[in-house]
Amino acid sequence: MYTFTKLTPEEFQAHQAQFTQANFLQTSEMKAVQEKNGWHGEFVGLKNSQGDVVASSLLTHTKLGFGQMYLINGGMMVDRQDSTCLETFLAELTAYTKKNQGLILTIAPNQAKRWLTAQGEELEKVPFDDDVVYQKQGFSIDPIDSDAYISYGKPFFIKDLSLLTPDTLRASYTKSAQYSVKKTKDYGIILRELSYEELPKFKKLTEETSERRGFSDKSLAYYQAFFREFGPKAKFVVAEINFTTYAANLEKRANEIQQTLDEIEAFLVINPKSRKKNNQKREFEDELRTVHVRMEEATQFANETPGDVILAGALFAIEPTEVVYLFSGTYEKYKKFYAPYLIQDYMMQEAIARKIPRYNFYGVDGLYDGSDGVLKFKDSFNGRVEERFGVYTKVVSPVKYKSYQVIKKLIGLVRN
Numbered sequence: 136m137y138t139f140t141k142l143t144p145e146e147f148q149a150h151q152a153q154f155t156q157a158n159f160l161q162t163s164e165m166k167a168v169q170e171k172n173g174w175h176g177e178f179v180g181l182k183n184s185q186g187d188v189v190a191s192s193l194l195t196h197t198k199l200g201f202g203q204m205y206l207i208n209g210g211m212m213v214d215r216q217d218s219t220c221l222e223t224f225l226a227e228l229t230a231y232t233k234k235n236q237g238l239i240l241t242i243a244p245n246q247a248k249r250w251l252t253a254q255g256e257e258l259e260k261v262p263f264d265d266d267v268v269y270q271k272q273g274f275s276i277d278p279i280d281s282d283a284y285i286s287y288g289k290p291f292f293i294k295d296l297s298l299l300t301p302d303t304l305r306a307s308y309t310k311s312a313q314y315s316v317k318k319t320k321d322y323g324i325i326l327r328e329l330s331y332e333e334l335p336k337f338k339k340l341t342e343e344t345s346e347r348r349g350f351s352d353k354s355l356a357y358y359q360a361f362f363r364e365f366g367p368k369a370k371f372v373v374a375e376i377n378f379t380t381y382a383a384n385l386e387k388r389a390n391e392i393q394q395t396l397d398e399i400e401a402f403l404v405i406n407p408k409s410r411k412k413n414n415q416k417r418e419f420e421d422e423l424r425t426v427h428v429r430m431e432e433a434t435q436f437a438n439e440t441p442g443d444v445i446l447a448g449a450l451f452a453i454e455p456t457e458v459v460y461l462f463s464g465t466y467e468k469y470k471k472f473y474a475p476y477l478i479q480d481y482m483m484q485e486a487i488a489r490k491i492p493r494y495n496f497y498g499v500d501g502l503y504d505g506s507d508g509v510l511k512f513k514d515s516f517n518g519r520v521e522e523r524f525g526v527y528t529k530v531v532s533p534v535k536y537k538s539y540q541v542i543k544k545l546i547g548l549v550r551n
Contacts, residue, residue, distance in 0.1 A: 137181040137220065139227035142191055147178040150191040151212050152455075156245045159452040159459060160209030161193045164364040169195050171360040174206075179231070181213075181224050189213070190224045194232075200539035202238035202532065208287050209245045218268055225272040233531040238539060242274070243287035243526045250521055251290075253514035255503030265524050274527040279501065281526070288526035289498035292510065294483070294518035297492035301484055312515035315476035319374070322472050323381050324446065326481050329371040334358050337371050337464075340448050344464035353462060358450070365452065372481065373448035374474035378437035385430045392423045447474035451482050457493035458486040479516060494518075 142150075144163050151157040159165055166176040180191035192210035196203045207228075213221050225242075232240045249260040266276065277283045296304075305313055329337055338355040345352035361369055399416050403409065436444070449463035460482070465475055483494050496513040499520060505511070510520075530536045 136184050137189065137223045137227075138183075139224075139231065140180060140182055142178040142180045142188065144178060146188055147180070147191050147193070150180065150188040154212045155456055156247075157212060157454065157456055158209045158245050159365070159368070159454050160245070161212065162454075164366075164368065166193055166195070167364040168357070168360045171364075172354075172357055173197055179228070181220065181227070189217075189220055192224075192228075194228070196232075196235075196237070199238050200542065202535055202539065203232070203236045205232040205237050205240045205531075206287075207240075207242045207244075209243065211242070211244065215246065215263060215265065221265070221268050222272060225269065225274070229272065229529060229531050237531045238536045239528055240531050241277075241283055241287070241526060241528045242269075243283075244524055246524050247521050248524045250293075250519050251503070252519060253292075253503065253510055255520075258519060269527045272529070274529045276524075277526040277528055279525075283526045283528060288523060290501050290523065291521040292496040292499050292513040292518055293521045294494040294496065294516055295492065296483060296487055296494050299487060301487055304483055304487060305480065307517055309515045309517060312476055315473040315515075316480050319473050319477040322376060323384060324374050324376050324472060324474055324477055326372055326374055326477060329373055329448070331359065331362050334362060334371065336445060337373070337448055337450070340373075340445060340464035340466065341462055342464075343466065347467060358462075361450070368453045370451045370453065370482070370485075371448065372451065372478055374446045374472075374478055375443045376446055376469075376472065376474075377443050378433050379441065382430055382433035382437055385426055385433055389423060389426045389430065392419050392426065395419055396423070444469075446472050447478060449475070449478050449482075453486075453489075453491070455491065457495050458482055458491055459495040460497050475512070476515075483516075 148163065151161055166178075169176050174195045174197045176193055176195040178191065179194050181189050183189050190211060190213040192207050192212065194205060194207055196205045198204075205228075211221075211224060213224055215221070228240060228242075231237075244265065246265060247261060250258045252258060269276070277288065279288070299307055305316060308316070335355060338352075338358060341352050358371075362371065396416065396419050399412050399419070402412050403416070406412065445466070446469040447463065447465040450461045452459040452461055460479070463475065463478075479496075486494055496516075496518065499510040499513065500507045501520075501522070502510070503520075
């Protein structure tokens, strides 16, 4: 026998802590962020006859027409092998949301369905199917091109850090990622965390990136709320470079190369047919030409933007079970400096230091034909795609929801 009830924050957090799939979306901090951005939230769950919490979730809602749209994102925390508990929770949620002006209830479980390579080859599949339980309770799964799926149901890209150390981490990347991280050191790129007052810099970065790549960005108010509510569990990390310093380092390197070439030339005067020295000469001449091109570019950048310049940045959410790479941006003209690679490397090192076993690169489009550039970037660090069960929606008040759709359609016709 189970009883549906509202939970205190303490009850909710204690129950969530029992699950490895617990995540930042189902936290008191996220509830506060949502409430500052037009949503309302509450902790709900099931208790057994002994009064123990056996299911829990953060349930949020916002106005939809003349009713409410209810959402559980990243939940629910319930024993997946206890179908009776899951069925009861779904039935009680339906009744509760309908009673409280709900039109629709959308649930995006943080539950893996199967794991794939970046090429779409199946590696592993879970032994049970939540679809059956949801469908039995009247939920339908949203198609992959629906707004709900795009917002909440995309596959994740995951890297397991549990067996890695700070010394072995970089060796676990592909050669291209190892090269990119190494190059950032050559450029003299440094990382730092932004303060609350500097968040407009982060917003400017993500806004420019979202406009260029055609996706929606969060508001500055959202980032500010996230910073305040999550505190040390949120990191706004940026990569910076000082182009004046970079140009000076390049000039120093050019002088070193020229000195080496002078020594080689002196040797070749005496031994002009030395294959080894002639090969070295060609190699150093190529490098010198590259350095001169970079010096010219660095000087131009330094003249345009003196001082420290942000190249890229990202927001990370940190929980005991995983680090999540949430939002990011890179200025187009600075892409060749590979700053995003250094940021990811830094946060994985941070996760290992904190003994956090799972690094979540977050969403990918689920296209495995090589056309997904985001997946290609994430896969350069080596990991696997975690395909989830998707997004489930149930119309809890069919008559009211139908009326809402009719009115919405009529308003659209009038406006057109």
